[in-house]
Amino acid sequence: MVQFPWRLMGMFSFGVVAMLAIAMNRVLNSKSQLKLILSLIVAVIFIANATYFYSLSRALPGFNNAGNPKKAAFNPKYNVIKLALEEKEISQFSQFRGRVEYLPLTPEGIAAKPIARQPHISILKGEALIKLDQWHSYNRIFNVSATEDTHLKIRTFYYPAWHLYVNNKPYPRIVSDDGTIELKLNPGEYTVKLFYSWTYPFFVGIIISVFSIIILATYWYKFA
Incomplete structure (x- = not known):
């Protein structure tokens, strides 16, 4: 939705x-x-x-x-x-609580189907050591030591407000079949940060709202 x-x-x-x-x-x-x-x-x-x-x-x-x-x-x-x-709860499918309406959509336009009991970070392909440093509501940070090309899955449903950074640089997000976020890494050492922040449309909306309030207040002050 x-x-x-x-x-x-x-x-x-x-x-x-x-x-x-x-x-x-x-x-x-x-x-x-x-x-x-x-x-x-x-x-x-x-x-x-x-x-x-x-x-x-x-x-x-x-x-x-x-x-x-x-x-x-x-x-x-x-x-x-x-x-x-x-109004089916997501908890029917996994350990998350919520409503199906908040699940991301697949390219076919249908809601993703969550997989139950997933770990915070899953290795789908390759080999790597993962150290989880932080797993909060709006911030997830972990270190990855990959010895070969690695495909990881993060137990977080995709949403545009989630921003993915690898070694402090923006990194492309992949939406999996179950709606969670995936990423691919080459061999090396990485610090992965996933944090929830404003999107550009939200930021523009805030600016428009502020200007609207100023215009209405000015109009009221001038003509009241």
């Missing part, structure tokens, strides 16, 4: 309400003889937008609204949405 911008629609709906409120305020405070007509136009736009968002929310399944499953089945993302509706 988090790999698609589902939340943007809700955010945009709030933005529409704010813009319409500003427009209505300007119309009502104006001295134009067309005040009534302009108010009706803004009201019609508001009702049309509200009706659209309401119809859309009722047409698609959600946590508090099952919607019409037959109609939703025509949606390309139906299988993904269906996972959230079933």
Whole structure:
């Protein structure tokens, strides 16, 4: 679910309400003889937008609204949405607790299937010595001494906010069939760091939010 911008629609709906409120305020405070007509136009736009968002929310399944499953089945993302509706716990498949909706998607567009009882770090191919230094919620650090080309699996579900660094340099992440993160190393000594941090879209969203607050505060201070 988090790999698609589902939340943007809700955010945009709030933005529409704010813009319409500003427009209505300007119309009502104006001295134009067309005040009534302009108010009706803004009201019609508001009702049309509200009706659209309401119809859309009722047409698609959600946590508090099952919607019409037959109609939703025509949606390309139906299988993904269906996972959230079933609310099956990940703990059925592995030692992790959580919901299936948070599992990463495979290239085929279906949720990955976790494998039970995996160690923190698994050696899929090659030979290496692994020393685990830190395994916290947002930080995982371990040292690898590889004597040959080595393929490792980290017991962490892939998510864009997870950043992988090897010897303090960004390193490509591989998504395994069960949704966890893998990496390939050549022979040598490595310090691997996997940490949870902001993504670029999140950072841009924070900047936009801050500017939006400043603009709204400035508008309120100027016209209140």
